[in-house]
Amino acid sequence: MRKIGVALVGCGGIGKIHAASLKTSPYAELKVACDLEASRARAIAEEYGFERYTTNFDEVLKASDVEVVVVAVPPRYHAELSIKALEAGKHVFCEKPMATNLKDAKEMLVKAEKAGVKLGIDYQNRYLPSHSKLKEIVDSGALGELVQVRTRVAYPILESLPSDAPMLGWLFNPDVAGGGVLMDIGTHWTDLARWLAGRDYAGIYALIGHFDPRIPTGVEDTATILARMEGDVQAIIDVSWAVKASMWLIEIYGTKGTAMANLPQGVLVYDEEKQDWVNVEMPPWEEPHAKLLNLFLKSVAEDKEPPVSGEDGYKSLEAVIAAYKSAEKATEIKLPL
Ligand SMILES: NC(=O)c1ccc[n+]([C@@H]2O[C@H](COP(=O)([O-])OP(=O)(O)OC[C@H]3O[C@@H](n4cnc5c(N)ncnc54)[C@H](O)[C@@H]3O)[C@@H](O)[C@H]2O)c1
Known part of the structure; x- marks a missing residue:
């Protein structure tokens, strides 16, 4: 080697x-x-x-x-x-x-x-075992044609980081961080939704807001993106620092089935015959x-x-930049920019 x-x-x-x-x-x-x-x-x-x-x-x-x-x-x-x-x-x-x-x-x-x-x-985050498993399920075709991808991250940042974390010296400064929660966490989730769906964004609508008085007002601490992907697949991407309980949830809806990753529990798939959610066996844990x-x-x-790749990085950033533009203009922003 x-x-x-x-x-x-x-x-x-x-x-x-x-x-x-x-x-x-x-x-x-x-x-x-x-x-x-x-x-x-x-x-x-x-x-x-x-x-x-x-x-x-x-x-x-x-x-x-x-x-x-x-x-x-x-x-x-x-x-x-x-x-x-x-x-x-x-x-x-x-x-x-x-x-x-x-x-x-x-x-x-x-x-x-x-x-x-x-x-x-x-x-x-693509390499968290439950996310890799979700991708495997989507790519197998078991869910049929994709309808909607929903990703939600609730990450109470000030409760999650130690108060002396060096990151807190720049994270809320948009000149250094490039923005707020959308730049910090949102780009992870615009990447995940695009990767899971296996298609690019075609249009983005977004709301951004500020709710936690401890976070400087120059950055958004909460955002919701409604995205149109190629083939009219829909994506909903919610991210927030201004919440009290941590939750990472991804739901994938297809014409034949539904799968859901809910960290840290794992992956659930809806079984139509049993009319119930079934736990999927996880690959072994590896630090992502x-x-x-x-x-x-x-x-x-x-x-x-x-x-x-760098192209993947570009596409996830492009979706977030489009979200800022959409929130500012209160309109859909078409991609590529
Ligand atoms: N992939 C992830 O999930 C993930 C998680 C945490 C942080 N990050 C990213 O990693 C990056 C760093 O975050 P962090 O939490 O480690 O920040 P940090 O503030 O803890 O560390 C940054 C380090 O870079 C050094 N530095 C700054 N400018 C430099 C330069 N020009 N040359 C050499 N060193 C320089 C600083 O002195 C500091 O030690 C950020 O972009 C952050 O978004 C990614």
Whole structure:
């Protein structure tokens, strides 16, 4: 198996998760940990066994032993760092959302294409066992023709994150985060709905709002998207930070059946004969970030399409940007933008 030298850029909350994934990956050689804050880069390098650490991103770009750069910094800086890495001929695995605007996201696609390198985006929720199982059920045709996809995430952010989480330093600043809950969680779910349905968005209507007085008013904390997908399949995507109970629910309605993933319980399918919901056996648990990052490294080693591509990242971001436009204009926004 070919080993791949990896640099991790951004050694904060998600950086730690990627470092742990890299440590157990059969493909990865942990070369450089990079962060603007030396103490964070050093701590990650020592804990997970990177060969060296730096605060200087140029060292990553120049490093001949680094083939893959994992970009795990706040959203505003994703495009700038990714584009430099792609121009330097590195493959890039970038956190979501891939950029905070479509112009930057497009430039990332163009640079990857031009350099002949791979660009992957961390939409790891596709690899939660219940979501993979749901996809398998949809693709088997057991539900018939798709009618409607509903995804709902209730994520009480201020109750879920530790009060000293570094992320809270930028998450509610739209200049850095690119927006509110739609950018943070919404892009995950626009990706999931599109992936599950296996079709692109054709039109988006959205409502956005602000409900939690503890969250700065410059960002939305709740949003509902009504989407028209290719073939007139309907999608409803609800996301909120301003709620008290966590819930991740996906419902898929087809002409012949219905399936539902309700984390953490698993997947239920409606059995017409029994006229009841039946529990579906789950694949074994695998940490989804580790699974996706490993598949990305495998795609580099074997020169195959990345599991979640830059184009996938672009499409999920495009749906969210369309949602902001729709909410502002109170009208349907047609896609592609
Ligand atoms: N896929 C997921 O489910 C998921 C989960 C959490 C976070 N994220 C994403 O990961 C990214 C990082 O989030 P986080 O929670 O780790 O944030 P964080 O604030 O905990 O960590 C970010 C780190 O990046 C460093 N940094 C900032 N600019 C840098 C630069 N130019 N060069 C080097 N280092 C730099 C900071 O010093 C900090 O250590 C965000 O885009 C976030 O949306 C994704």
